[in-house]
Structure formats: structure tokens, C-alpha cells
Amino acid sequence: MARTTLGLIAVFALIAAACVAFGAYFSYVTLLNAHRSVIEARFGIAAERVADVAEQAASLGIALPAQGTLTSLLDREARVEPAIRSMDLADERGIVLFSSDPARLGLAEAQDGGRGLTRPVRNDLNEVIGHVVVRYDPQILAAGAAALGDDLKVIALPALIGAGAATIVIGLLLAALLRRAARRAADPGAWPPAARAALAAAESVHREAARGFPPGKPTSGRASAAGAAPRPGESRRRA
Amino acid sequence: MDRRSLLALGLGAGAAGLAGRLPGAHGQPAPAGPAAPGAGAAQGRPFRILMLTFRGDTDVERGFRDYFAANEIKVEFLTRDVERDASRVKPILAEALPGFKPDLIYTYGTPNTLAVAGPYDAPPDAPFVHDIPVVFALVAAPVQVKIAPSLASSGRNVTGAVHVVPTDVQMRAMQSYKAFRKVGVIYSPNERNSVAIIEEMQAFCAGIDASVIAQPLTMVGNRPTGEGVEDFVRNLKAQGAEWLYLPADTFLATIFDRVGPAALSAGLPTFGATEFFLREGLGLVGLVSRYYSVGQLAASKAVEILVQRVPPRNIPIETLRRFALIINMNIAKQLGVYPPIAMLNYAEVIT
């Protein structure tokens, strides 16, 4: 019995701790996403500016591959934000035409696996003719992630331990209450009032029935049905 | 001016972007245009296109050819120039059609297009091209000149790209530069196209509680003359016009060199519908279609016909989705009427 109880309490404590950990982790992810979207909104502004210039040039009939001056613009924009690693202009198939990082020319930007944010470049027919791709230092995200992680760890660990411990304490308390109630119930004198009243009624009815009632005083018409097996509905009646 | 009205102008990508909106940082790349890359891969022999130019190669033809190259569609071009004389179209066709056997004919401008395809109500046995698809570029008013009964469909083997900017879009751009209650306009009363534009201006101005002062040019017989145009400009200014709008009017274009200086000396800002007026005619600002882009739009229709095999009658005649705003800063300085700085995000500035 004690082993069952303790095992059960341990399981509940684990559940509580796991759910707190789950909540903390998901809060962390939520904060991380919020953090990233603020950062990317910032880099998006730079990407838009380049996309604007490319669109104006395209409408003058300068095809994207011929917009040689974009390299210096990409370079300038990328240098303004130290966290930007590279800024590329890719054609509609994702091949990098110009980049602030000369090593990236000719690469397929989608294939480098790096996470970047993109802005489309459209022509006057409203067709997408290319993309500006900003790749930023993952360190800036990682630093934010680490700071957030540290902050939440400081909070989550005590919460986790606290929830587990509280579960154990309350579990033990509930178990002790149950045990005490069961112990007390061993003695009919300590039964709950309703049970004591029922017992007293049983005692008195039994006493009188054993003595025998004076005949000719039937109390109810159901007397003959007495003693039937309990009806299934009765024993299953809900509290 | 708010961002939304900018977007409505069809040229606001810049302003929207600079404002730095939060969502959509990871926008999915949209598919590139109507012609999928490599659409020509499955194509056997190159398509043959006969190009009939009007005054030699322009940006329109450059945009037209570049579009095929960018989409990697193999095309053999045969270019013939009519040297500003549409009557040469017939002999050129007689010479080129049997040997070259084009899959499609490209025509520049209204005269060439009419010379090749004729008006839509011509008798069926008239000597025009019927069995080869015709794609035109740089026709200002295809409905008025009877190339097509409506922009939605020519009802025949013809489609193409229009280069005029819708009047309401121009009015909004004008208003964005400097809000107005009265706008003056000078036009040739014999040009149906110009009269239609005046009506569109009036409809737009009624909506913003402004009025149009329309000044027809002096007519001699049924031909307009430039007589007294300087006085017209001064009168408009005296009547309280805050802008002078110059529509894409054929005759008016010949006297830009008189209208522009007159407006400048009267201190009246001018808004023109053609690039030429801004560069040569001392205009202040204009919203125009880029010829290169018009060529690309025509090419996109040619691709629909050749690659996707859509009949030309099912391809609507369209104008561009976005236009170029051009500001002549020298004129702005002389007038002391500077553009709102947000406009510099998307305008081309002539200095």
C-alpha cells in the first residue's frame, strides 16, 4: 500500500515537473520567435531599400544581371548593420548575381542552408524577377537565445523543483488523510456522522425486528418485495 | 499622403518597405511570372517572330526580346523597319511572310498594327493578316482606333500592350505631389482620346471635391493650332488652377516647347503623361510607362500565345501594373514646388 502510494506520488511529481518544463520550453520558443521577428523587421528595412533600387533600374530596362552598381549598394547597406553578414541579389531562380560578399557570386542562395530573409524584386508587370537576400550573423540570434535561455532557466528550475516538491507534499498529505480516515473508520465510533446515524438506525431496527413487532400493523405495501436483490441501478448510482 | 494611397498608385513598394513591417519576413518566393523558367526546354525548333518597327529599334523592342531571353525561350527574330511610313508594311509582308513563315507578328504603334491587322470591322475578305497572331505594343487607344472592340478581348487573332497610364492613377500621383482644388488642362477638341481623358479627370475630381478647367486649343477648320496657347496657360493660372495637366494628346505634343516655358513663367506646375514632355518640354512631373516594360508586357502576351497556346482573343489587352514617376528637379527649383520627400523613395529625379 505504502509503496503504491509513494510510487503514485512520484509519478504525479514527475508529471508536474514535466509539464512545467514543457511550459518553460515553449515560452522560451515563443520569446525566441518574437525576438527574431523584431530583428528581422530591422534587416527587412535594408533589404527593401535594395529591392527598390533594383526595381527602378529594372523598369528602366536594365536587366538584373546588368545592374553592376548594385554591388556597391549591397556593400554599403551591409556595412551599415554590423550584424548583416552578406546581402545578395539573386535572380528568380535563386542564383546570386551580386553580393556584398564576392565569394557568394554564382551560388544558389537556397542551397547554402543559411537562414536568410528575402524581399522580392518585381518588374512593372508585377512579376517577381529576383530576390534580395539578407544573411545575418546567427550569433545575434544565438546571443539573444542564450540570454533568454539563461533568464528562463533561472525561473524554470525553481518552478520545476517547486512544482515537483509541492506535488510530493500534497500527495503525502492526501495519502496521510486517506490513511487516517481509513484508520479511524476501523472503529465504528469514529465513523462520519452519516455512517453513525445509519448504524444507529440499523441497530434500532434490528433490535425491534429481533423482538418482533405486534402483528396487524403493516407499514407499507412494499413489504412483500423486501429482500430482493439490489437493483443494478441502485448500486451504480452516482454520487 | 498615407502608405495605402501610395500602394494604390501602384508604385509604392518602396514606401511600404521602408516603413519596415513586422510580418512576412520569411515571405515565400512567388513563382516567377507567367512563363515558367525553362519553358522553352520542351520546345523543338525556335519560334519565329516577325517584328515590324516604326522608327527603328527602341526600348520597346529591347524589352520584348529580353523577355524571351530571360525566360530561356528560343526565338528567331526577323526585324523590318517601316521608317515612319506605314504604307511600307504591305510590301514588307509580301516579301517576308512566304520565306520566314512567322509564328507571330509584332507591331509597334497604331499605324503598323492597323496596316497589318486592319480594323476589327473590316470585311472578312479585306487584305489583312488573319491566320497569324498579332501582338502590338505602344498603341495608346486600341478601342478608339478599332483595333479591338474592347480591352477584354479583340475577338480575333490580335492582342497587345497599351502604354497609357490610367487617368485616375495620374490624378492621384498629381495630388500626392501637391494637393489641389482646381486643375487646368489643355487639349485638342478633335481628338476623341483627349476628350475621354477630360471626362475621366472630371469624374475623378468630383470624387475629391475638386474641379477641372478644360481649355480646348483654337481650331482652324477641324485642325487645332497652337494659337494663343501661352495666353491659355496664363488664364488658367489666373482662374486659380494649381496644376496644368497635359494629356497624351497628339497635337499638344508638338507644341510642348511653347506650353512648358509659358507654365514655368506663370508659376504653374505641370504634370505630363509622356516622358518626352518631362525631358524636353520643361515639365515638372509625370507618371509614365517605361517603354522597356511595355515591350516586356507585349512579350509576355506573345509567350502566352506561343508557349501556353492561348488564343489571342482570350488574352486581354493590358497596360502595366506599375509606372515610373519622373520629377524634373530643375523645374521644381525654379517653381519652388518641391516634392514630398516620401516620393523620392520611388521617383526618378532629373537634375
Next chain:
Amino acid sequence: MIGLRGGITVAIVLILCSALAFIGWGAEQAAQRTIAPEILAKANTVARSAADLIGRAGAVGVPFDRLEGVGDYFESLRAANPEFAQISLVSAGGAELARAGDASAFAAAPQARIPVPDPSGRRLGDVLVLVDPTAVTAQVGAVLVDVAFIGIVSLLVALELVALVVGSRGIGALMAVERRLKALGRGVLARHEGSPGAAGALVSPIDRHVGALAERHAAIRAAAEARGDATALSRLADLETRTGLGRVQAAESEAAVAVRPALFLFMLAEELTRPFLPRFAQSVAAAGGSLSPDLAASLPIVAFMAVVALCQVPFAGLSERLGRRRGFVIGAMLAAMGYALSAVSPSYALFVAARVGTAVGYALVFVSSQGHVVDFSAGAARSAALAVFVRAIMVASLCGPPIGGVIADRLGAPAAFTASAGLALVALVVAFLTLPKTAWRAGAAAGVGLSDLKDAARAPGLMALLFGCAFPAKFLFAALCFLLVPLELQRLGYSSAAIGRFQMIYPVIMVLAVPFFAAMADRFDARGGFVVAGALVSGLGAMAMVLNPSIAFIVVALVALGYGQAMSIASQSALVADTAAALGGGRAAGVLGLFRLVERSGNAAGPASAGFLMASVGFALATALIGTVAVAGAALFALSELRMKQSPRRASSAAASEGSSA
């Protein structure tokens, strides 16, 4: 006394709520520390870009003191970036030349200041961006709403796990003690069935007392019977009814709801895929197909729903023949294989095939679980048991998407599919352990034929229920939640995260209210009434939209939908199950299958009709019209119920249903 189970639940809820609130507070602190500086960095970027533009104006010849439209431009920047309280242009001399917004209310607002140079590099003035500290708080607040929602999700998952443990056999000994104490607390002196197991030492004194009393009672009654003492016998019988003396109390039957943990886990597996499925489908299709992105995204979903709907009828008989446990296990196995295949699928066709396989497994699990609940519950308790069934599904639909979204985001969609496969396997094991073993009943129900469906359709009152209530309910739900509300909110400018929060209103209310209304319906034995009332509430909520199509009325419609469906859903299923039991055999399976088929076609028809209506008559009228369908259906059903009340057939069918599942 709330009892052991209640105590455990309350304790877990209290503990987790405080712990999660603590974490929420920590998250707020962390957000303030990390997000606030980023907003300032963004202010710097915006200021730089504005200074650039003003510099460019100077470069093309606009004099610094003649700049036009600077205020408007700043206003447009503020409109796009509500976290900026004020944007100003000040001259080198310190005079303010243009301004948008007013930050004078904020004493120490963080600010970014970027100089505007003239073409020769001389500083003409500064662009000044002041960050609104309350906007930062608001942005952090939006994050906190998400965190709070995650708290609810983890709480619900915890409660499902607790239910899993409490339902297991390991806790039997404790429940034996609990049952005896509860009986005493109510003054019941009946004997208890079943061995107390490990709790023998604790309960034997109680059992001894109760046993002794019962023996004495039996002896006295025997004596009275021998004497023919009618008075004594009647007094003894009275005592029996009052105190349960001499009777044996059966262990409470938990069999019907035993399927809950397994079902929850299985449903969770499918719900995990919801947030990333469309985009993943697109990426698989893009790898080498010519499908349009929209079609590529919707085809797997449509195929899945269609297969699940179509399998309802044939699987009803199949699961009966296989046995519920075997049906669940086979279905979960199929689904797990489907998820695994989806994760590695190299081609789009194979991916769709994997989804179809999953759908077959899903339908089998669904049908088997429902069949299990119906098999093991009867009469009055059936609504409550079906409510547990509905609740498991709703909790899964609440918890699955955010968890799946995070897994897909952090580890990729294949990993999330793998997690789904794992969950389906866990559900399989749990079902194997918790569901009762059932015999192979090859001859019991030889499948459901068309004739069975026809017979089922002739069951008294069934068609009125199906087409008056079941179909309109799902029709309204799917139209409102999947199409009308998201589109309208999008039009009103809400972000997809915010729309997601609005869409949570319905399942949250369902989870909380379904058990309550199911118990009420059972207690008052008024299922028909609850079905009608629910349909009226949800329908009228939607119809109210014509009064004023605003955000407040959208919330009203969603809340009314939640409460209305909560009132009717379990009672609906129970009514159908009763009708099915009355028919018996293959036709019973047919009735349930028919019910789910009709219900699910409502799911499909709802968004389609709503899309059409919205395009032709607008949002408010479309919503109201669809609400009218629900109200009209309810009226139809109520009329048919009234007619049935007067016919004797209903009584016999009810009696049969009570008898068939003892």
C-alpha cells in the same frame, strides 16, 4: 468531500497554475530585457533610413528648410511601426522642423538620433525617433498571451496524464479505500465488491464491521420471514433502501472511459501535423511537380478528410467484427506507418498515399473508440461517457497544433511527423494495455451493407436528428471557424497569431463545458432538449451578426457556438447510440456510421457554402444565413421529437437500449 481523484486534480491544477504563472512572470522579465533593446535598434535603423532619404532630398536640390511632406512621411513610418511614439526632424540649431506623434507624456522614452548630412558631409540636423515604452510593454504583452496559452496547453496535457495514471490498475488499491470511505461518508453500509489488494490491512476493519452488520441483518430478516412478521420485514426493507445494508456495491465501472488516454494520444498525433502540413505538402510538391501551390497544399487535406468520412460507414461493421481493441491497435499501426512514410516521402504522390493510409488508420481508431464507449455505457451514463470521448478529441485539438508547430519549427517537419508516428505507437501500446480484450466476432456483424443503411435511415427519428441537428451543427462550426471568421479577421487586419487565438475560443469552451452539459442532460434525462437548445444557442449567436458585424459580435458568435455545441454534442451522439442499440446487429453499426458520415459531410459542406455566400452577400449576412440553417434544423428536429413522444415506438426502443448493454 471532493474525493481522492478530485483532490489530485485540484492539487495538480493549483500547483501547475502557480508554477506556470511564475514562469510567465519570468518570461515577461526576459522579454523586457531582450526585446526592448531590439526595438531601440530598429528605431535606429528607421531613423537612419529617414535621415538617408532627407539627405537624398538635399542631394537632388531640395533646400533643408524647404523640405515637403516630412511630417506625413514620419506619420506613415509611425503607422507602420506603432512602437514609435514620436519621430522628429530637428535642425542643427535645435529647432523642430517636423514631427509626427507626441512623446511628451513619456519622461524618459528611449530614443535614436541620426544626423542628416548635406552633400558635403556637414550636419544639417537630426532625425529623432522616440520609442513608446508602453508599446514595448504591449508587444511583450502579446508574447505573454501566447505564453499563457502555452500554460493552458501544458495544464491540459498534465490533466490527461493524471487521468491516464488514475485510470490505471496500479491505483486500484487506493480507490478501494476511497470507495469505502466515500460510502461511509454518505451513510451507506453496503458491502464492497472486489478484492482490496494491497490496501487489505487498511480496509479489512471496515469490511469486518460492515460484514458483521450484514450477517446480523440477514439473520434477523430470515427470522422475521420465518415468523411471517410483515411489519418487521417492511422495516428491514426500508432500512435496506436507506443504508444499503445487506447489499453489495459494485466497483464503479470505468470501462467506457478507459479509452480516453489512448484516444487522446492518438488524436494528438494527428493534431501535431496541422500547422505545418500545408507548407510541407507544398515543399514536397515543388521538388518535382507541376501542381499549383494552392492545390498542392489542399489536396492531402481534402484526401484525408474524404477518406475519413467515407470509411465511417464500412468501418463501423469492421471494428465490431475485429473487436474494439484490435480495431484500435490495427488503426494506430496503420496511422503510425502513414506518419513515418510521410516523413521520408520522396515524391508528392507517395506523400498523398501516406496521408491516405493515415486517414484509413485514423478512421478505424475513431470508429473503434466510439464503438468501445457505446458498448460499455448505457442509458443515463452514455452522454457522460461520450462527453469524455469528445473531450479527449477537443483537448488534443487544442494542444496538438502549438506543439507540432514548435517541433516543426525547431527540428523540421519530418521530425514532427516522426513524433506523430511515435505518439501513435504509444497510443497503440496504451490501448493494448487499457482496453478490455475482445473476442473475434466473425459472424457477429457481416459488414454494413446498403440495406443496413436503408434500415438505419428508417429508424424512428434518426433522419430528423441527423439532418436537423448533426449536419447543421458541423456545417455551422466548419463554416464559422474554418472560413468566415478567419477571413473576416484577416480583413480587419488581425495577424495570423491573433486569429489563431480567436479560433481557440471554441475548443476551450468545449473542453470546459462538454462534461458539465453531458452530466446535466443525463441527470434530467432530456437529451433531445439539450440538442435543440444547443442548436438554437449556436444558431442565434451566428444570426446576431446582422445586428452589427464587429469584433465583439464575432466573439459572441464564437462563444455561442462553443456553448451551443457543448450542450448538444454529447447528447447527439448518445441519442444516436441509443437508436443504434435499439436496432442491434449490423444496423447498429450502420446507424453510427451514417451519423458520422452525415456529420462529416457537414464539415466539408460548411466552408464550401460559406465561401460562396461570403462572396455573394458578404460576411455578416453569410454568417447569419448559416446560423439560420442551424435554427431551422433544430426546429425540424424538435417537431419530429414532439410527434415521436406520442407514438409508442419510442418507449420500446428506449427499453431495448437499456437492456442491450447491461
